[in-house]
Amino acid sequence: xxxxxxxxxxxxxxxxxxxxxxxxxxxxxxxxxxxxxxxxxxxxxxxxxxxxxxxxxxxxxxxxxxxxxxxxxxxxxxxxxxxxxxxxxxxxxxxxxxxxxxxxxxxxxxxxxxxxxxxxxxxxxxxxxxxxxxxxxxxxxxxxxxxxxxxxxxxxxxxxxxxxxxxxxxxxxxxxxxxxxxxxxxxxxxxxxxxxxxxxxxxxxxxxxxxxxxxxxxxxxxxxxxxxxxxxxxxxxxxxxxxxxxxxxxxxxxxxxxxxxxxxxxxxxxxxxxxxxxxxxxxxxxxxxxxxxxxxxxxxxxxxxxxxxxxxxxxxxxxxxxxxxxxxxxxxxxxxxxxxxxxxxxxxxxxxxxxxxxxxxxxxxxxxxxxxxxxxxx
Ligand SMILES: Nc1ncnc2c1ncn2[C@@H]1O[C@H](COP(=O)(O)OP(=O)(O)OP(=O)(O)O)[C@@H](O)[C@H]1O
Ligand SMILES: [Mg+2]
Numbered sequence: 001x002x003x004x005x006x007x008x009x010x011x012x013x014x015x016x017x018x019x020x021x022x023x024x025x026x027x028x029x030x031x032x033x034x035x036x037x038x039x040x041x042x043x044x045x046x047x048x049x050x051x052x053x054x055x056x057x058x059x060x061x062x063x064x065x066x067x068x069x070x071x072x073x074x075x076x077x078x079x080x081x082x083x084x085x086x087x088x089x090x091x092x093x094x095x096x097x098x099x100x101x102x103x104x105x106x107x108x109x110x111x112x113x114x115x116x117x118x119x120x121x122x123x124x125x126x127x128x129x130x131x132x133x134x135x136x137x138x139x140x141x142x143x144x145x146x147x148x149x150x151x152x153x154x155x156x157x158x159x160x161x162x163x164x165x166x167x168x169x170x171x172x173x174x175x176x177x178x179x180x181x182x183x184x185x186x187x188x189x190x191x192x193x194x195x196x197x198x199x200x201x202x203x204x205x206x207x208x209x210x211x212x213x214x215x216x217x218x219x220x221x222x223x224x225x226x227x228x229x230x231x232x233x234x235x236x237x238x239x240x241x242x243x244x245x246x247x248x249x250x251x252x253x254x255x256x257x258x259x260x261x262x263x264x265x266x267x268x269x270x271x272x273x274x275x276x277x278x279x280x281x282x283x284x285x286x287x288x289x290x291x292x293x294x295x296x297x298x299x300x301x302x303x304x305x306x307x308x309x310x311x312x313x314x315x316x317x318x319x320x321x322x323x324x325x326x327x328x329x330x331x332x333x334x335x336x337x338x339x340x341x342x343x344x345x346x347x348x349x350x351x352x353x354x355x356x357x358x359x360x361x362x363x364x365x366x367x368x369x370x371x372x373x374x375x376x377x378x
Contacts, residue, residue: 004121005047008033009040009066010055010082019053022110037066044070049077050124051117053104056083056091064094071098076128078120080104080113160325168214171207178204199245206242206276209269214336227265227348229371232303233258233296235268239275240294246280251288254279258296262303264368270344271366277337278307278364284330285311285362302350302370308363314356322354341366 006029008019016033023031032047034040037054038061052070056063067079081103083091091103101120104113178200185197240256243249275294282292286309295306314322321327323342328335338352345352349369356362 002030004029004050006031006051006053006117007040007044007049008053009035009037009058009063011035011058012055015055015082026110026114037061037063037069040066041069041073044073049074051078051080051120053080053082053113053117056081056087064090064098067094067100068098076124078117078124080116080120082106082108164214164325168211172211175204175208175211178207202242206273209273210340225267225270225347227267229263230266230268231261232264232266232271232305232368233261235266235271236275236294236296236305238268239272240279242272242276243279246283248283249279252283252286252290252292254283254292254294256294256296260296260298262296262298263371264303264348265371266348266368267344271348274341274344274366275305275307277341278366281337281364282307282309282311282362285309287311298370301367303368305366306363307365308361310361313358313360313362314354315358319354319356 006023006027008016008023008031010016010019013035016035020031020033023029029051030047032040032043034043037058040052040054049070052067054063054067058066061069063081063083067081070077070079079098079100081091081094081100083103084106088103088105091100094100095103101123102116104116181197181200181204185194185201188194188197236256236258240254243254279292279294286292290310293306293308295308297304297306318329323338324335325339326335327339342352345366345368350367353365353367354362355365
């Protein structure tokens with residue numbers, strides 16, 4: 001460690017001379033003597049002060065103003081004020097105002113002065129050490145907190161992944177059975193039976209797609225599937241057609257209003273799946289006889305589908321967790337609908353807007369990017 005830099009500042013050269021000579025003789029410190037505060041301040045950038053011993057009464061900048069400036073630039077420096085007996089009161093005030101370690105009365109006692117400086121240096125070393133270990137502690141704590149958050153997240157995702165792939169596997173197995181529906185559809189002579197069988201076949205296709213979706217979800221990989229310019233309203237009409245036979249849908253008034261027929265770059269099956277999910281939620285939130293309104297339109301931001309219900313709406317704590325895998329408030333919900341939908345819309349470079357307030361119903365809007373005619377060759 002380099003020797004402590006001790007500044008001695010007094011307008012009287014006799015004082016600086018005798019003090020610096022005494023300190024050099026008694027200690028290993030590096031002593032720098034100045035007869036003006038300004039000169040001492042000018043030297044400090046090159047030799048940062050460990051200790052500053054300053055006279056109180058000096059022409060120009062007085063000792064307190066000088067030490068205040070030292071304090072501002074070197075918060076850890078040990079400051080001592082040299083005063084005559086008459087200035088004791090001002091010196092005591094400065095101790096609090098500027099943060100001066102001690103005042104030393106003139107004429108000083110060298111032994112006493114040395115003890116005061118040494119104690120100041122010791123205290124300073126302690127403060128510096130404490131500050132360092134405190135900073136260390138705070139950063140450890142931050143680290144620990146981050147690790148904890150990460151762990152909880154990873155744990156939850158891992159659990160979600162395990163459950164989801166288990167589920168997907170099991171459903172996938174059972175789906176093979178639905179192949180019988182195809183056989184029935186193809187062999188029956190009764191149109192009504194064929195129609196019912198077709199409903200089962202269509203449901204099987206959607207389920208198979210959903211199983212793939214869940215597997216993707218569990219893997220956490222963004223799915224890449226082809227998208228092509230398509231009629232958004234047609235996809236919505238198809239989705240509502242699928243829902244026609246749903247028991248809950250049948251008991252609510254689900255209406256579709258096609259205000260415009262925008263083209264959008266889309267994977268039709270996926271978009272249909274999203275509409276099905278959103279209409280399902282809207283229907284499940286509505287009382288029997290309740291109204292669910294689906295609108296296809298286009299505004300300045302591009303094509304959109306709005307699904308609006310007059311159900312109970314969502315409190316902030318539900319809104320905050322919306323889309324979290326397996327988050328559901330329903331007895332028989334799987335809590336995947338919104339999460340999957342959001343992901344599909346993300347993959348379409350669109351976004352899902354949710355407007356919901358308790359008591360005011362819910363509107364979920366699918367927004368897809370506008371399709372720039374010309375860039376896709378139509
Ligand atoms: N239109 C809505 N009105 C009120 N609450 C809703 C609405 N849509 C979603 N929610 C709330 O968000 C939760 C999550 O919805 P999400 O569709 O992701 O899962 P789910 O409907 O519970 O189950 P599922 O996987 O069968 O869709 C719901 O349980 C419900 O609390
Ligand atoms: Mg749902």
